[in-house]
Amino acid sequence: MSPDTIIQSAYDKGEGEATRPSSLKDPEALPVDGRKYPGRGTLEDPFVVDWDLGDPENPFNWSRLRKWIITLQLAVGTWTVSFCSSSYSGGLGPMSAELHISREVAILGVSLYVLGFGLGPLLFAPMSEVRTDRPVFLITYSIYALFHLGGALGHNAATILSTRLLAGTFGSSPLTNASGVIADMWVARDRGVVSAIYATAPFMGPVIGPIVGGWIVETRLGWRFNFWLMFIFSILALLFGFIAMTETYAPALLRKRATKLRRESGGQYHFISIHDIGRHKSITQTLKLNLRRPFLFLATEPIVLFFALYISIVYATLYAFFAAFPIVFQQIRHFSPGEGGLAFLGVGAGVVLGTSLAPYGNKLYWRAMERSETGIAPPEARLYMPMMGAILCPVGLFWFAWTSTPPIHWIVPILGGFPFGTGIAQIMQGLLQYLMDTYTIYCASAVASTVVLRCTLAAVFPLISPTMYAHLGPQWAASVFAFLSLACTPMPFLFFKYGPLIRSKSKFASSQMAGATLIPSPLETVQEKGGPHAQPLKI
Template structure:
């Protein structure tokens, strides 16, 4: 696969993640309109975001392992059902239906979140993967940041709140069209299955087969059990994955917490309207963009030099963690910043700009840790990422639910300080893995000790694939 050919699935994967994350936060900008129509409380309104993110907890249990059994492309086409649930949300007649369809939409929207990182690992080698993931990583932060902006101005313009869901439907339908016509299969074991079938058809020799085809002989019940259990089996066997997942989950939860915290700071404190409130999330998006640019200019070149240094062996995954050593302390500082500049007497620019630093650091933490997971677990990367996605989605769904209960009694100053202290407590995680990661990998049941073979170097001969 040439670089230009690899860019197509790479861009498609990023677009799908942008679609999913944009839809997750967008209802926060039309909360008042939905509350007026359905007569529910602010706590129920919060569920329109939390239930969608809760769907991320369920979907990856299926989509990640299924993609390792049937390939990436068939599973990505699942977005067909997600598109339908956006239509259902737009037509919802009552509270129960809108909440139900938000949950179902989140389950199917989680497919790209679970599998896009694995897709990147399929098409790029270790030297290029960091740069590719850097460009790809803007999407998970751009989506949540842009969703409230679009929704807020739909509300301010006087359009029905249902128009937001029609916008999400159009976006999802466009993504489905792109997937169907441009996304090839990228998973090497499935490509071997396709090659084996072709050779059997061309030669009539039934001795040609691929290792993945042996799974067809496993009873359906055991296959389902294997698919559902694999992500957590991988996670509970791996202390490294548990530590990394908990850190990423906290960062992810803090991002979604902002969608409930910022209305308290800017609407109740500075008396902003919905459209203006949405603009307060733009520094989060800009911070992620600046983070990607700084990664490509400052942090990625040393890694590329490391690939030459360690060649022909792979670069140790711990090299990826150097990025988090700088970002982790600054992530904690950003919460102290937003907290102690959130007084109504202080210009709104001060707390708003803290999210610029938060976005910059969050991107670097995610880049470091996701690259670390992929480099460490390789062919079970989809299951490892699926388990990480489930756990961090629990945090993303739960954090908005207690935000108001925390930020109102404690006030934004002390609530943000509490989060900053928790973030400081997690700062040592990348430092500890830098030191003890090689020892833990040597004892791992899932981390390979050799570099993966490239698909073009794998041939099928006789009765087995070698």
């Protein structure tokens, strides 16, 4: 087992602190900065900079309050971007009339924005692995906020649609980089609840957007105020980022420490981050490699490919509803735009329930840790909730499909959104946690692979939904999405059984997880393990 594996294993057991084995320390190393570093301090044999036991600069050892503030900032940034994707839909009717465009052209504003979510990660996720997170977020989010002014001030469809595409592209960085930041700070034992809470943002934003956008259109403020509200929310999220965002990526932090130590020694000694040992590629070469990696993952990693397909289908179905709900509730049932937006409350309530079940999923994960001989739970322990969600999603979609028209009361299809919302929350949370546990330092690229695919489908589904509803009718059009979800239902069950075998053949999967398997046992009471640093997460 390599030194890096030893340290990562300690983290995955739930231990917030770890140190490099003493056998790696050079007994003749000179004390620098109050510490002893392996090496001689020469150009040929530089001092190797790594974390010490209890190192306060190690993100795993930061206070819970600090880590929660950073996590909250990520959630706020992601929620804002997601909210802006759908609040636009509340003003489709008035905007189409004022700009003299068809409703299909107006819907392009949703599709192009979401398509930008898929384009941005191709650049921003690789940048975050070179990385520093803070500059990537602050620069891209600043540009993102400004592009909302194109919709607020633009006088033609071309201006509005082009700025929507650019806004989605530059606003996408928190959608992919957040997973890496969470993995940088939270040990695997705590990561389940944290990831579940964060993963709510990409779904609650789109659900709340049409509600707010619909009621704004009915006031004197008009449809353009939707864009001003997007701009205001984006500026507030950006200010929160300026205050709370900090670097969490261990290679970047250790590289910075090595540079600082060399400067403080007056250039007398040479220092190198442990992550840079044997690294011969330039930043440009590394960036190019990381740029290809999301596509490489989709082409060579079955885990990423199948989970990306599953996440894409449920995520794109949610965005298809932004075109389908106005048809079902406004055209067929004659709701106002504001009332039509309220129809999303069923989905929103389901997302809240799905998130609230996260602590139970985390308990199952802890039990898997207890049963493991190594104290490390395999990623398959993250799949309990997705297996439940895989059943709920098609149930909710078929429910909505076959109750969507009169004489069935309008509340019935809205209630059908409840199991669908619960299911997508459970699927999104569990599958993203599985990817984070499986790919560790490559998780940003693994998640970027899913984002690229899911946002491409999410851009297409709203465009084809009106045509499907016109030609197939409300019941069968919605049933198409239900059948797609039903076809994906076996995936979490199959990976629960065969995941260890598939991971063992992966080039990118974390080495200490490669052979980890679940050991069946009764659902005994959870007993915490791992000493003082392995306490359960307190919310």
